[in-house]
Amino acid sequence: MNTADIIEMMKQMKRNGIRLLELDCEGSRLKMKCADLPDRPAAVEAESSEPGQYQSVATGQTNEPDEAVETDENTESVKALVVGVFYAAASPDSDPYVKPGAAVEAGATVCIIEAMKLMNEVTCHSSGKVQEIYVTDGQRVEYGQPLMRIVQE
Incomplete structure (x- = not known):
């Protein structure tokens, strides 16, 4: 496993919503956890009264x-x-x-x-x-x- 493999795993974690990954590979152990992302302004959710709208x-x-x-x-x-x-x-x-x-x-x-x-x-x-x-x-x-x-x- 090299740096490029680790970076690709990090991208896949973010893309697929994986918060924690533990990997045992050839005697090496790797544990990655997604850091909290920066706060965004809170959004108000609204539901439409018409289905499909x-x-x-x-x-x-x-x-x-x-x-x-x-x-x-x-x-x-x-x-x-x-x-x-x-x-x-x-x-x-x-x-x-x-x-x-x-x-x-x-x-x-x-x-x-x-x-x-x-x-x-x-x-x-x-x-x-x-x-x-x-x-x-x-x-x-x-x-x-x-x-x-x-x-x-």
């Missing part, structure tokens, strides 16, 4: 499920991979990862979703420009909910 905590507007978001072969709809709270930036005083009109590269982090006190980075799969962001900072999001649209270049 998402309600914005900040504005009270509803977004239709992903079928209503128009996409074509030249656009990518970045969707929430977990239920949680959407954050546009790494911390409250940081600049957002992306803004409408910003150029992005494939694999770039475009936002964070906090789920069970774990920060999950959301990445885009293609290069292009952010055309529209559907949610606001601190908004509760559902699995599969469209977060933003990227026009591929």
Whole structure:
């Protein structure tokens, strides 16, 4: 086991929500525990009265499920991979990862979703420009909910 293996295990722990990992390998023992992540502003959760609708905590507007978001072969709809709270930036005083009109590269982090006190980075799969962001900072999001649209270049 080398440093690259340990770093990859740390990334996988964060990505999969693993808080503690103990490993015995070839006479060596390794114990890793995820440190507490920086505090984020508390988000107020709101439930929609209509099934299949998402309600914005900040504005009270509803977004239709992903079928209503128009996409074509030249656009990518970045969707929430977990239920949680959407954050546009790494911390409250940081600049957002992306803004409408910003150029992005494939694999770039475009936002964070906090789920069970774990920060999950959301990445885009293609290069292009952010055309529209559907949610606001601190908004509760559902699995599969469209977060933003990227026009591929």
